[in-house]
Amino acid sequence: MGSPDGNWFPWLVSELSLQGIAAQALKMPTPYLPKVSEWVKTIADAIGEDFENSYLVGHSLGVPAILRFLESLSDEKLGGAVLVSGPCEPLSNIYSKLINPFLDGGFDFGKIQSRLKNSVVVHGDNDPKVPFVHAEKISKNLGSKLISIPGGLHLNTKDGGEKYKEFPIVLEELLKMIKK
Secondary structure (H helix, E strand, O other), X not given: OOOOOOOOHHHHHHHHHXXXXXXXXXXXXXXXXXXXXXXXXXXXXXXXXXXXXXXXXXXXXXXXHHHHHHHHOOOOOEOEEEEEOOOOOOOOOOXXXXXXXXXXXXXXXXXXXXXXXXXXXXXXXXXXXXXXXXHHHXXXXXXXXXXXXXXXXXXXXXXXXXXXXXXXXXXXXXXHHHHO
16 A cells, blocks of 8 residues: 655655666555556566666565566566565465465565575564564575664554655665675
């Protein structure tokens, strides 16, 4: 139920643009009734064919959408991804009917890792929506750096207030990937 205008997303796009890096926050189709195939297509359309110079940042449901996108690739290799507060297994909460179709059947982490040059997982240590164990599993299975944010909740403005209008650690990690 997020939008490209919410949380720290506009700030991140602006900061990247100030550094001469083309960036956009995608408007995902049907955010109130998300469909995996539509979200994967939206990501694919945004990237086009320049995979190695493309980097994705996903928050919450954006994380499994990115993982499904990476599973769909044949030989292409994405420059990197920052995965924030994302689930990797079905959840049992009020959002489960919307989210679990992105998670059902698990992920082919071996294939995903082979399609990804760099990755970092960022997660609040007390996330009420997506338990921290999801971050640990994604990080372990992708060989990603894991950054735990103490008291970070779901790393969004709804849970964490105005402090999540900006998110410098995401910018820092993304720039490290881009400059590698």
